[in-house]
Amino acid sequence: MTWDWEKLKQQQQKTGGGGSGVPPQVDEILKNIKKFKFPGGPVLIIILIALFFGSSTFFTVGPDEVGVVQRFGKYVRVCQSGLNFKLPAGIEKITKVKVKRVYKEEFGFRSPSGESRKLFASGGGGSENKNVSLMLTGDLNVGLVPWIVQYKVKDPYNYLFKVRDPRKLLIDMSEASMRLVVGDRSINEVITKREEIAVEARQHLQAEMDKSETGIGIITIEMKKTNVPEAVQPSFNEVNQAVQEKEKLIYQAKEDYNKEIPQARGEAERTIKVAEGYSLDRINRAKGDASRFVALYNEYVKAKDITKRRMYLETVTDLFPKLGHKYIIDAEQKNLLPLLNLGKNGAEK
Amino acid sequence: MKSKGFIIIIAVIACLIVFASAYIVDETEQVVVTQFGKVLGEPKQAPGLYFKIPFIQNANYFPKNLLQWDGDPGQIPTLDKTYIWVDTFARWKIVDPIKYLQTVTNIIRAQGRLDDIIGPAVRNFISSYKLIETVRTTNRELDTFEVGLEDIVESKRPESYAIKTGREKITEGILKQAKPKLAKFGIELVDVKIKRINYVEQVRRTVYSRMIAERNQIAEKFRSEGQGEARKILGEKERDLKLITSQAYKVAQEIKGKADAEATKLYAKAYGLDPEFYSFVKTLDVYGQALDKSSSIVLSTDSEFFKYLKGYK
Numbered sequence: 001m002t003w004d005w006e007k008l009k010q011q012q013q014k015t016g017g018g019g020s021g022v023p024p025q026v027d028e029i030l031k032n033i034k035k036f037k038f039p040g041g042p043v044l045i046i047i048l049i050a051l052f053f054g055s056s057t058f059f060t061v062g063p064d065e066v067g068v069v070q071r072f073g074k075y076v077r078v079c080q081s082g083l084n085f086k087l088p089a090g091i092e093k094i095t096k097v098k099v100k101r102v103y104k105e106e107f108g109f110r111s112p113s114g115e116s117r118k119l120f121a122s123g124g125g126g127s128e129n130k131n132v133s134l135m136l137t138g139d140l141n142v143g144l145v146p147w148i149v150q151y152k153v154k155d156p157y158n159y160l161f162k163v164r165d166p167r168k169l170l171i172d173m174s175e176a177s178m179r180l181v182v183g184d185r186s187i188n189e190v191i192t193k194r195e196e197i198a199v200e201a202r203q204h205l206q207a208e209m210d211k212s213e214t215g216i217g218i219i220t221i222e223m224k225k226t227n228v229p230e231a232v233q234p235s236f237n238e239v240n241q242a243v244q245e246k247e248k249l250i251y252q253a254k255e256d257y258n259k260e261i262p263q264a265r266g267e268a269e270r271t272i273k274v275a276e277g278y279s280l281d282r283i284n285r286a287k288g289d290a291s292r293f294v295a296l297y298n299e300y301v302k303a304k305d306i307t308k309r310r311m312y313l314e315t316v317t318d319l320f321p322k323l324g325h326k327y328i329i330d331a332e333q334k335n336l337l338p339l340l341n342l343g344k345n346g347a348e349k
Numbered sequence: 350m351k352s353k354g355f356i357i358i359i360a361v362i363a364c365l366i367v368f369a370s371a372y373i374v375d376e377t378e379q380v381v382v383t384q385f386g387k388v389l390g391e392p393k394q395a396p397g398l399y400f401k402i403p404f405i406q407n408a409n410y411f412p413k414n415l416l417q418w419d420g421d422p423g424q425i426p427t428l429d430k431t432y433i434w435v436d437t438f439a440r441w442k443i444v445d446p447i448k449y450l451q452t453v454t455n456i457i458r459a460q461g462r463l464d465d466i467i468g469p470a471v472r473n474f475i476s477s478y479k480l481i482e483t484v485r486t487t488n489r490e491l492d493t494f495e496v497g498l499e500d501i502v503e504s505k506r507p508e509s510y511a512i513k514t515g516r517e518k519i520t521e522g523i524l525k526q527a528k529p530k531l532a533k534f535g536i537e538l539v540d541v542k543i544k545r546i547n548y549v550e551q552v553r554r555t556v557y558s559r560m561i562a563e564r565n566q567i568a569e570k571f572r573s574e575g576q577g578e579a580r581k582i583l584g585e586k587e588r589d590l591k592l593i594t595s596q597a598y599k600v601a602q603e604i605k606g607k608a609d610a611e612a613t614k615l616y617a618k619a620y621g622l623d624p625e626f627y628s629f630v631k632t633l634d635v636y637g638q639a640l641d642k643s644s645s646i647v648l649s650t651d652s653e654f655f656k657y658l659k660g661y662k
Contacts, residue, residue, distance in 0.1 A: 070375070070376060070396070071397075072373045072374075072396075072397050072398035073373040073374050073375035073376060073378070073396040073397060073398070074374075074376065074395070074396035074397045075376050075396065131545070131547065134547050135547075136433075136484045136546050136547065136548070137484075138484060138485050138489075138491050139491055140480065140481065140484065140556070141556065141560050142547075142548065142553065142556055142557070142560070160376070160377075161376035161377050161414060162414050162415060163414055163415040164377075164412060164414050164415060164416045164417060165417060168417055169415070169417060169440070172417070172419070172438045172542070172544055173542070175544045175545060176438075176542040176543060176544050179543070179544070179545065179546065180486055180516060180517075183484040183485050183486060183516060183546075184485055184486050184487055184489050184491075185491065186491035187560075189491065212415055212440060212539065212540075213415070228560065229553075229557060231554075231557045231561075232557050232560045232561055232564070234561075235560065235561040235564035235565055235568070236564055238564060238565065238568045239564050239567050239568045239571065241568070242567070242568035242569070242570075242571035242572050242575075243571050245571070245572055245575055246571045246572060246574055246575030246578070247575070248575070249575035249576055249578065249579040250575055250578045250579055250582065252579060253578070253579035253580075253581075253582035253583055253586075254582055256582070256583060256586060257582050257583070257585065257586040257589075260586055260590060261586060261589050261590065261593070264589070264590050264593045264594060265593055267593075267594065267597070268593045268594060268596065268597030269597070271594075271597040271598060271600075271601045272597050272600045272601050272604070274601065275600065275601030275602070275603075275604040275605050276604055278604070278605050278608060279604045279605060279607060279608030279611075280608070281608075282605075282608040282609060282611070282612045283608050283611045283612055283615070285612070286611065286612030286613075286615040286616055287615055289615075289616065289619070290615045290616060290618065290619030290620075291619075293619045293620060293622075293627065293630070294619050294622065296630065297622050297623055297626060300623075300626060301623075308629065311629070311630070311633060312633065312653070315633040315636055315637060318637060319636055319637055319640055322640065322641055322642060323640055323641070323642065323644055323645075323646050324641075324642045324643055324644060324645055325645040325646070326645070326646050326648070327645065327646065327647040327648065328647075328648050328649075328650060328655060329647060329648070329649055329650070330649070330650050
């Protein structure tokens with residue numbers, strides 16, 4: 001309110017100067033004082049005004065921001081970081097926008113630090129955390145999808161002038177975009193393909209932000225752990241358990257298989273080796289027997305009769321002492337059975 | 350002195366007049382100048398410094414930038430009679446500030462008009478489409494089940510329903526329906542978006558139990574798959590066992606047979622030299638092996654062995 005201030009100064013000056021209803025002596029004194037002060041007055045005023053305007057002609061822009069200058073409300077230029085000059089207050093107005101700062105919005109959960117929340121007192125998520133993250137999936141199931149949007153101001157002109165409340169728009173549009181993307185995914189995809197969803201939601205959100213000229217650039221959408229609602233979680237876990245169980249059963253069966261089959265293979269090897277042993281034994285024995293017989297025969301041929309007799313008698317010699325009862329019966333005795341008590345012999349055994 | 354004071358006073362008044370007659374239109378604003386309530390000239394939409402006659406003319410400021418309308422979330426039944434909560438928001442701007450000034454005057458009343466027009470449009474559209482149309486946008490193929498469960502009958506699933514409209518088209522439809530109705534207020538509706546759709550509490554519960562049932566069925570399938578797989582492996586085991594042992598038996602028998610044949614050949618060749626002599630030798634051999642203490646022998650004096658016992662001839 002420079003005008004008022006100036007006016008006030010001037011009016012004060014006026015009342016000081018034009019004191020008409022004052023007694024003459026006092027008037028005289030006042031005149032003296034005025035004469036003494038008057039040269040200083042306007043100078044003081046000018047100095048004060050100059051100081052006021054002067055101080056509003058320069059400003060600093062921080063390293064993470066730019067200054068947007070408006071002259072009589074109309075956008076004229078953007079100032080970079082450092083010391084800048086402008087026309088005095090009332091003519092040019094500066095608005096600083098932090099273009100390098102990365103802002104963060106959280107949806108459907110509250111980060112433990114909550115530092116980003118402090119930047120914006122009016123949180124978009126807050127108490128209705130749960131409802132934000134509850135979403136209908138494409139197969140008409142319900143999923144819990146929390147996420148973070150990181151963004152910054154990429155066009156300060158649009159950011160300041162094109163949209164009434166860019167942040168509110170960003171929050172609403174994030175939700176709309178995320179739901180649009182999730183609405184085209186099954187609950188399984190929502191749980192397993194978070195990356196894909198984040199990428200698509202980011203593209204969609206950025207397109208909407210550009211379309212409405214918010215001047216906001218989405219840096220990233222980061223998905224937190226997606227899940228199913230609490231009531232349904234046990235059954236989802238059960239599926240995981242069932243998968244484990246399935247694998248367990250298969251492994252157990254494989255264990256059984258592995259326990260028996262190699263053993264059986266060994267056993268089979270053994271059977272074959274035994275057969276091979278039998279084979280060697282049989283052939284060798286046959287060879288031995290044959291050689292023995294051939295050798296014997298060769299000698300036998302040379303003296304058939306005597307060899308036969310000798311062999312017979314030798315056998316008898318060996319054999320007879322080993323025998324039990326021996327009965328010698330005359331050739332004339334025809335009926336020999338009554339003589340033998342075969343039954344007694346049997347009972348002796 | 351007095352004339353000087355006058356000059357100053359006049360200057361001050363002049364300043365006041367200039368101050369009162371000048372007005373600034375910001376980048377985000379537009380101004381309609383009225384004189385005793387009557388609209389004068391074109392609205393000032395370009396930002397900058399403007400002048401008017403002070404005290405008589407009045408500058409009415411309106412936002413020029415994009416404004417937001419946030420709908421009250423409400424329960425709406427879909428065509429398939431599922432009750433859902435729908436939360437919409439829309440963006441709009443004042444394109445004709447004169448009309449706007451004449452019809453709604455301020456933001457609060459404008460929001461009321463938007464409520465009156467967008468709300469029913471949303472309701473109409475949501476309730477004339479199936480839920481799936483509102484949820485989905487495209488007919489994109491969904492990956493519904495975990496790997497290994499592709500063979501579940503697809504036709505039973507709700508998502509096999511082909512989307513004819515989709516969410517984007519529905520919101521476009523809402524926009525199309527509401528836009529002309531708002532034009533007469535000097536308002537341009539830029540877009541309408543569905544922020545949230547959720548089942549109402551009761552429906553949600555049934556949906557949850559459906560989800561649970563669906564999962565249980567999947568879990569059972571996994572379990573029985575596991576058992577089936579295990580049985581298959583056990584069967585393979587049995588088969589392999591039989592295969593291994595029988596093959597081994599076969600090989601063993603072949604080897605033995607060959608050996609027997611070889612032996613037979615060898616014996617035949619050797620004994621074939623004199624079968625009579627072989628019988629003689631073998632018989633003697635057998636005597637030695639077959640007879641022992643428990644054997645009794647009855648010999649006739651006729652026998653070769655005792656022929657000398659009866660007397661030397």
